Amino acid sequence: MITFSKQDxxxxxxxxxxxxxxxxxxxxxxxxxxxSNAAISDMSKKLSIDGLIHYRPYKGLVLTSQGEKEALKVLRRHRLWEMFLVKTLGMDWSEVHEEAENLEHLSSDQLMDKIDAFLDFPDFDPHGSPIPDRDGNMPDSPVLILLNKAKTGEEYKIARVMDSDNKIIKYLGKAGLVIGARIKIIDKFDFDNSINVLINGKEMILSEKVSKTIYLELLN
Ligand SMILES: [Zn+2]
Structure with missing residues (x-):
């Protein structure tokens, strides 16, 4: 198994x-x-020798197909653990990311296959992120649009939220901004990029920081 830091x-x-x-x-x-940038550069060279990334100094980093396979394994473990902690232990969706950050490095493929089957092979985690199957295939996902790019007057469904800031996730849960909730864009304010939305029949102003963590699916 490759090391934690390489996986991250x-x-x-x-x-x-x-x-x-x-x-x-x-x-x-x-x-x-x-x-440090120096540590990233060292790691890039190592991963390039291992055939996991394409390393081109001063250019962006790109995964090779082998590197992508490894990344998908880490994401599979992370997202299945989040689902398990919410569904089985009843943890809040704002609590599970930190736990999954550790568990994703410590679990065997066999254990994850068992958890996957126990959960009846979920396609998405509690934050709406797709879960790769054991062969690294992602489920079919609808086209999503970031809330701050959504159009005024249109109606959407919340499909995914970025899970890395647990304070924002907690706020989203309290405000009813959960996966599957219907949301309509009423107005957008250029001066601070905040957005006025209608959620569950209630008007709400969302800051730019919040709206940048929410992905929407357009409803017809
Ligand atoms: Zn997470």
Whole structure:
């Protein structure tokens, strides 16, 4: 099994790809992983020798197909653990990310296959993120749009939220901004990029920081 730090490195490049970024900058990775640029450069060289990333100095980092396979394994473990903790232990969706960050490194493929079957093979985790199957295939997902790019007057369904800030997740839960909730964009304010929305029949102003963590599916 590859080391924790390598797993986190590959996972974060994949997550940038999920967000539509073809490559990930070394400085971004240094920031999320809380290490120096020199450490990122060292790790990049090692992972390139292992055939897990394409390393081109001063260019963005891209996973090889082998690197992508490894990243998907980490995400599978992370997302299945989050689902397990919510469904089985009844934990709040704001509590499970931190736990999954540790558990994702410690669990065997066999254990995850058993948890997957126990949960009846879920396609999405409690935050709406897709869960890769044991062969690394992602489930079919609808096209999603970030809330701050949604159109005024349109009606949407909340499909996914970014799970890394547990304070925001907690707030979303309290405000009824949960997976599956219907949301209508009433107005957008250019001066501070806040958005006025209708959620469960209630008007609410969402800050830019909050709206950037929510992904929507357009309802027809
Ligand atoms: Zn998570």
């Amino acid at each position: 490195f590959l996972k974060n490049i994949y997550k940038q790809k999920e967000k539509g970024n073809d490559s990930t900058s070394a400085s971004y990775l240094a920031d999320v992983l809380n290490v």
